[in-house]
Amino acid sequence: MNAIETPPELAARAGALSDRTGYDESFLGPVVPLPMPTDPTIETVVLPYTHFTVVHRPDRRLAASTAVCIDGSRLLENVPRDDAWDFDPRLPESQQSGNDIYRNNSLDRGHLVRRLDPVWGSAAEGDRANSDTFHYTNAAPQQDIFNQGKQLWQGLENHLLDHAAEFDRKLTIMTGPVLHDSDPPYRGIQVPLRFWKVAAFVQGGQLASTGYILDQSPDLTRDFERAMAGARPGDPPPLGPFRTFQVPVQDIVQLTGLDFGPLPAADLMPVTRAPAERWKRLESYDDMVLRS
Numbered sequence: 001m002n003a004i005e006t007p008p009e010l011a012a013r014a015g016a017l018s019d020r021t022g023y024d025e026s027f028l029g030p031v032v033p034l035p036m037p038t039d040p041t042i043e044t045v046v047l048p049y050t051h052f053t054v055v056h057r058p059d060r061r062l063a064a065s066t067a068v069c070i071d072g073s074r075l076l077e078n079v080p081r082d083d084a085w086d087f088d089p090r091l092p093e094s095q096q097s098g099n100d101i102y103r104n105n106s107l108d109r110g111h112l113v114r115r116l117d118p119v120w121g122s123a124a125e126g127d128r129a130n131s132d133t134f135h136y137t138n139a140a141p142q143q144d145i146f147n148q149g150k151q152l153w154q155g156l157e158n159h160l161l162d163h164a165a166e167f168d169r170k171l172t173i174m175t176g177p178v179l180h181d182s183d184p185p186y187r188g189i190q191v192p193l194r195f196w197k198v199a200a201f202v203q204g205g206q207l208a209s210t211g212y213i214l215d216q217s218p219d220l221t222r223d224f225e226r227a228m229a230g231a232r233p234g235d236p237p238p239l240g241p242f243r244t245f246q247v248p249v250q251d252i253v254q255l256t257g258l259d260f261g262p263l264p265a266a267d268l269m270p271v272t273r274a275p276a277e278r279w280k281r282l283e284s285y286d287d288m289v290l291r292s
Contacts, residue, residue, distance in 0.1 A: 016089070017049070017088070017089070017090060017132075020048040020049050020050055020128075020132070021048055021050075022046075022047075022048025022049060022051075022052065022053035023048070023051070023052055023053035023067040023068065023069060023172075024051075024069050027069040027170060027172060028168075028170055028172055028200060028201065028202055028207065029202060030202070030207040030262065031261070031262075032172055032200050032207070032261060032262065032263065033259070033261040034046070034053055034055060034065070034067050035055065035064075035065040035067065035174050035176070035198075035256075035258040035259060035260055036055060036064075036065070036258065036259055037055075037064055037257055037258060037259075038257055038258065038259050039257055042057070042059075042064070042257075043057070043058060043059065044056060044057060044058075044064055045058060045090075045091060047088060047090060047091075047137055049113075049118070049129070049132035049133075049135070049138075050118055050125060050128040050129035050132045051068060051069050051070075051117075051118035051120065051121075051125070051129050052066060052067060052068035052069070052113045052117070052118045052129075052132070052133075052138075053066065053067050053068075054066050054112070054113075054135075054137045054138055055176075056091065056095075056096075056137050057179065058091065058095035060179050060189070060190065061095055061096055061097045061188070061189050062097055062140050062177055062179065062189065062192070063112055063137060063138070063140065063176050063177065064176055064179065064256075064258065065174060065175070065176040065256075065258055066112045066113045066138065066174065066175050066176055067172065067173070067174045068113045068114075068117045068118050068172070068173050068174075068175075069118070069170070069171075069172055070117050070118070070120070070157065070161065070170065070171040070172070070173060071120045071121070071169065071170055072161045072164060072165065072169035072170065072171060073169040074120040074121055075116070075119065075120045076119050076120055076121075076123070076126040079116070079119050079126050079127070079130050080130075081115065081130075082130055082131050082134055083134065084131075084134060085098075085099065085109060085134050085135070085136055085139070086134065086135060086136070087135070087136055088135045088136070088137045091137070096136045096137055097136055097139070097140075097141070097189050098136050099136075100187060100188075101141055101186070101187050101188075101189060102141065106143065106144050107141040107142065107143070107144065107191075108141070108142050108143070108144045109136075109139040109140075109141070109142075110139060110140050110141065110142035110195075111133060111138060111139060112138050112139065112140060112175045112176060112177075112195075113133055113138050113173075113175065114133075114154070114157055114173075115130060115133045115134075116130075117157055117173060118132070118133065140177045140192055140195070141186075141189075141191050141192075142195075142216060143216050143242065150214075150242040150244075152244040152282050152284070152285070153195075153197075153212070153214045153242065153244050155285075156197065156199075156212060156244075157171070157173055157199075159285045159288070160173075160199050160201070160210075160290075163201075163290050164201045164203075167201065167202060167203045167204065168201060168202040168203075170201065170202070171199060171200070171201050172199070172200040172201070173197065173198075173199055173200075174197065174198045174199075174200070174260070175195065175196065175197045175198075176195065176196060176256070176258075177192030177194070177195050177196075178192055178193070178194035178195065178196055178213075178255050178256055179192060179256070180192075180193070193215070193216055193217040194213055194214065194215050194216070194217065194255070195213070195214040195216075196211070196212065196213055196214075196252045196255065196256060197211070197212040197213075197214070198210070198211045198212075198249055198252060198260060198263055199211075199212075200263055200266070203268075203291075206266070207262060207263075207266045208266050208268050208292070209249055209260075209263040209264075209266045209267050209268065210246065210249070210267065210268055210269060210288070210289070210290065211246065211247050211248060211249040211251070211252045211267065211269070212244065212245065212246055212247065212282075213244070213245045213247050213251075213252070213255075213279065214242055214243070214244050215242070215243045215244075215245065216242055216243075243281065244281075244282045245279040245280060245281055245282060246269060246279075246280040246282055246287070246288055246289060247269070247278070247279045247280070248264075248267055248269055248271045248278060249263050249264045249266075249267040249269075250264045250267070250271060251278070251279070268289055268290060268291060268292045269289045270289075270292070
């Protein structure tokens with residue numbers, strides 16, 4: 001794996017983050033490695049924060065993957081929200097997607113690692129984790145329309161934690177955009193049309209996993225190129241409503257080119273249906289497959 005070295009002048013400014021230990025691969029007991037690209041020509045920078053890590057793609061100015069450890073028994077409540085987004089000083093700002101991408105348009109800064117997921121432990125740890133999630137490296141542009149699909153996506157970790165409470169209150173969540181060469185360009189970046197999420201937990205003494213896709217592709221009843229051609233100069237891509245699916249983890253491996261270690265084999269969703277039928281559209285949490 002090729003890595004990009006941090007220039008000395010940036011390293012000097014990154015002292016405030018120098019004590020971050022990031023994602024713990026042994027957090028659940030069984031080792032669950034950080035998802036990394038399998039293509040050795042893809043350059044990445046591994047950025048540890050408090051209880052989570054971002055694997056950053058400088059060429060796309062976005063994360064390739066994130067991974068967070070959630071200790072449900074030690075989550076902190078009533079931690080004030082900090083909306084002060086900032087660049088990570090360990091990377092050149094030109095390699096990150098800052099506020100220029102989100103200014104005066106319909107795009108939201110979509111947290112990849114959800115704000116409250118790493119906010120556990122001591123009060124000091126919680127404050128650091130809360131602030132750490134507001135780095136641009138932990139954001140990706142998403143449609144600002146709030147609908148049922150997005151509501152399902154944003155509440156997924158809570159639902160999975162409730163499920164994990166029956167077995168083990170620890171949970172690992174991995175999230176990222178599906179980075180395709182065909183993603184539409186906008187203000188110097190390519191806007192991802194899909195996002196993925198993989199959950200890992202211990203169930204009945206064994207490692208278990210589930211996978212999900214959030215799709216904000218343009219409405220398939222419209223011609224995307226025609227919609228793009230009709231947009232005013234500078235408009236963001238014409239994204240569609242959010243649709244949330246539970247999918248085989250192996251499908252996320254194929255979509256992203258990332259290595260998820262033991263998680264495809266631990267998937268609770270059986271891959272027995274035809275490929276065109278095996279993505280399960282979620283209309284509510286009751287639709288989720290959480291037991292093998």
